[in-house]
Amino acid sequence: MKKHYGEYLAWLTVLLLIFASAWQLIGGFYQRQVLSQQQDYLEKKGELLIRMAKTPVSQEDLAHLSEDYVTASGERVTLLDGKGNILHDTFDPTLQGTRSDRPEVKTVLQGGKLGVSLRESDTLDQELLYVALPITVDGQLDKILRIAEPTAGFMAASGGVRRSIFVVYSVLCLLITLLILHFLRQKNRPIEKILPVLKKMVAQPEKTELIMQTSPQWQELYQTINKLSEQLTETYQAYTATENQLHTLLNELMIGVFILDDQKQLIMMNPTMKEQLGLYGKLQLPSEFAAIIKDPSLIQLIYRVSPQQPVLQEELKLKLPEEKVLDINLRLFNEQQQLMGISYDLTRIRQLEKMQKDFVGNVSHELKTPVTSLIGFTETLLDGAMADPDTTREFLQIMQQDARRLERLIKEIIQLSKTDNPPSYELQPLKLATIFEQLQESFRHLLAEKQVQLRFEGDAPETWYTSRELFYPIVKNLVENAIQYSPQKSEVLLHWEETPTGALKLSVQDQGIGIEQEDQARIFERFYRVDKARARHSGGTGLGLAIVKDYTESLGGSVKLDSHPGVGSRFTVLLPRNVPHQ
Numbered sequence: 001m002k003k004h005y006g007e008y009l010a011w012l013t014v015l016l017l018i019f020a021s022a023w024q025l026i027g028g029f030y031q032r033q034v035l036s037q038q039q040d041y042l043e044k045k046g047e048l049l050i051r052m053a054k055t056p057v058s059q060e061d062l063a064h065l066s067e068d069y070v071t072a073s074g075e076r077v078t079l080l081d082g083k084g085n086i087l088h089d090t091f092d093p094t095l096q097g098t099r100s101d102r103p104e105v106k107t108v109l110q111g112g113k114l115g116v117s118l119r120e121s122d123t124l125d126q127e128l129l130y131v132a133l134p135i136t137v138d139g140q141l142d143k144i145l146r147i148a149e150p151t152a153g154f155m156a157a158s159g160g161v162r163r164s165i166f167v168v169y170s171v172l173c174l175l176i177t178l179l180i181l182h183f184l185r186q187k188n189r190p191i192e193k194i195l196p197v198l199k200k201m202v203a204q205p206e207k208t209e210l211i212m213q214t215s216p217q218w219q220e221l222y223q224t225i226n227k228l229s230e231q232l233t234e235t236y237q238a239y240t241a242t243e244n245q246l247h248t249l250l251n252e253l254m255i256g257v258f259i260l261d262d263q264k265q266l267i268m269m270n271p272t273m274k275e276q277l278g279l280y281g282k283l284q285l286p287s288e289f290a291a292i293i294k295d296p297s298l299i300q301l302i303y304r305v306s307p308q309q310p311v312l313q314e315e316l317k318l319k320l321p322e323e324k325v326l327d328i329n330l331r332l333f334n335e336q337q338q339l340m341g342i343s344y345d346l347t348r349i350r351q352l353e354k355m356q357k358d359f360v361g362n363v364s365h366e367l368k369t370p371v372t373s374l375i376g377f378t379e380t381l382l383d384g385a386m387a388d389p390d391t392t393r394e395f396l397q398i399m400q401q402d403a404r405r406l407e408r409l410i411k412e413i414i415q416l417s418k419t420d421n422p423p424s425y426e427l428q429p430l431k432l433a434t435i436f437e438q439l440q441e442s443f444r445h446l447l448a449e450k451q452v453q454l455r456f457e458g459d460a461p462e463t464w465y466t467s468r469e470l471f472y473p474i475v476k477n478l479v480e481n482a483i484q485y486s487p488q489k490s491e492v493l494l495h496w497e498e499t500p501t502g503a504l505k506l507s508v509q510d511q512g513i514g515i516e517q518e519d520q521a522r523i524f525e526r527f528y529r530v531d532k533a534r535a536r537h538s539g540g541t542g543l544g545l546a547i548v549k550d551y552t553e554s555l556g557g558s559v560k561l562d563s564h565p566g567v568g569s570r571f572t573v574l575l576p577r578n579v580p581h582q
Contacts, residue, residue: 011180019173026169027162034158035129038149039116042075042131046147049077050135076128080144084109087143092123099146104132108144118151127151201229205236256326256343260289260302264339276326276345277318295319298328305330305339315346325350355525370402413543425467425554432464432496435472439479446480451489454479458496464504466575470551477544478508478571485512485569499574503557507572514565523561524549548573 079088084100099105104115115132128148135143200207210226250257256273260266265286274280283292290299295318305312310332318324327344377395385391436456440447447454464471475494482492490511499505515523522528526546548571552559556576563569 012177015173015177015180023166023169026165030158030162030165031155034154035118035151038129038151038154039131042129042147042149043114043133045075046077046131046133046145049147050133050145076148078146078148080105080146082141082143084144095123102130102132104130104146105144108132108134108141115146121148197225197229201232205232206240208233256341256345258289258341258343260339260341261286262337264289264302266292272345273341273343276324276343278322298326301328301330302339302341305332307332307337323347367406370406373402374399374406425469427465427467429463429465430468430471431462432458433462435475436494439476442476443479443483446483450483450486452483452486453491454483454494455491456494461498461504464575465577466504466555470555471575474548474551474573475506475508477548478573481544482508482510482512482569482571486510487512502577504575504577505572506575507570509568509570511568514567515561515563515569516565520561520563524559 075090077090078086078095078099080099081087083098084102084105085098086096089095100109102117103119104117107115113134115130117130117132118127119130120126121128128150130146130148132144132146134141135145197210208229210229250268250270253270253272256270256276258266258269258273266283266289267286269279269283269285269292274283277293277295279292289302293299293302295316297316298318301312301314301316312330313328315325315327318326325346327346329342329344331340331342332338333340377399381392381395385395433456440454440456443454446452479492479494486492492511493509494507495509496504496506519528524545526543528546549559552573552575557574560572560574561569562572
């Protein structure tokens with residue numbers, strides 16, 4: 001609207017300038033017409049005086065005629081000789097001198113038929129219209145008759161007509177101005193209607209704005225704008241839905257995604273990428289990427305991307321906030337040179353690969369030790385040691401121990417393989433006291449050898465509904481580990497109770513060597529030992545705690561370790577009630 005007001009003001013200014021200029025022309029033309037008419041009048045009057053005077057015209061005749069025809073009208077008559085010298089002046093009879101330098105007189109002296117001049121009179125100090133006529137005798141210039149009249153008189157008389165003309169002209173100009181403004185208004189009417197609608201369409205594209213007016217002249221334009229608004233709303237809604245789907249997809253992806261603009265400003269980062277980089281607070285986006293991404297190797301990789309090298313892929317080990325292995329793919333895309341990064345977290349995969357290598361190495365070592373022992377003793381016996389009964393008996397006992405250890409190792413490996421593809425275990429009620437008594441009986445010789453006391457605490461629940469095939473190995477391995485790592489003449493405590501949530505809480509506590517903090521995270525890995533030499537000497541395979549963890553998870557429970565070096569360890573197993581078949 002302000003723009004339209006400016007347009008109207010500009011048009012008014014131009015029209016005023018045009019009307020003022022036109023009035024100057026009209027007023028000048030009118031003034032020239034009045035002067036021309038008055039000039040004709042003075043010319044005819046001068047000719048009349050010349051005809052009425054006796055020939056030749058004398059000063060006396062002119063003075064007599066002037067009293068009758070000129071003095072009463074306020075006109076001034078001057079009689080000059082053939083050289084422009086004053087002979088008689090009706091305004092001042094005593095006036096003398098020459099007027100040959102006056103324009104009207106000079107024109108006649110040069111042979112003109114009529115001399116006219118409009119100028120300020122030095123004698124009367126007012127503007128006069130001068131008309132000079134030649135008086136000839138026998139074709140020769142004899143005298144000059146000059147008649148003058150003040151312009152104030154006849155101009156004042158024509159002022160009324162001039163004002164009337166000005167009023168008519170002003171009314172005509174006003175009508176023209178109103179007509180032009182009306183045409184401008186008609187021209188701008190659709191703009192005034194459409195512009196607010198377009199502004200609303202841009203500001204709120206989700207809403208449909210319609211022009212509810214009918215105009216035969218602009219009906220098609222209004223309908224087109226309404227259709228455009230509807231299509232814009234539909235397009236915006238489709239875009240918003242697609243954008244929401246994209247954001248939902250990016251937020252749910254298990255891979256990290258981030259985008260930088262052409263100024264290296266971070267404009268998007270999904271939750272997975274934030275988690276991989278250890279960013280848990282709300283990010284203020286857009287922001288300089290180096291202020292958010294702190295890892296130097298990733299920052300350097302981003303700076304290496306350029307139009308000459310638009311795609312980069314590299315596996316990075318991040319140190320902050322915790323050590324992670326990320327597979328980073330960076331790519332420049334679209335004309336804005338935006339950079340998109342995709343990150344795959346390979347930390348767990350690399351850990352599993354390492355665990356797999358360790359497992360293969362440990363299995364090979366564990367199998368090799370008893371097999372080597374068996375082969376060695378067998379070869380010794382075959383080489384002639386069988387002749388000595390005592391040596392033969394000793395070797396056979398050692399071979400028997402190694403064979404049983406090999407058998408136990410194979411059984412535990414088979415048990416672990418079952419957890420990878422667990423069968424359906426039957427759930428049944430077990431009397432816990434009976435299970436624990438059987439454990440004590442099975443470890444009677446080991447307890448007596450180490451002089452370790454196995455004590456049970458707990459009276460509720462007496463019966464627990466679970467799978468014996470899984471529950472018994474859990475308790476057996478925990479108790480066996482506790483006895484193996486307990487010092488002489490110490491105590492192992494097995495405690496059970498039912499939690500307020502209805503779960504079974506089973507804990508086994510010893511007074512052994514304890515476990516260092518850095519080893520606690522790996523204690524449940526297969527074949528992992530805190531003290532490898534001592535574990536092998538005790539006959540352990542390094543699979544007991546792995547079986548505990550896998551079997552507990554198969555029953556839907558969890559296992560937790562609380563240990564301090566030199567104090568002892570406590571393993572706590574939490575099993576839910578009524579576990580479904582695994």
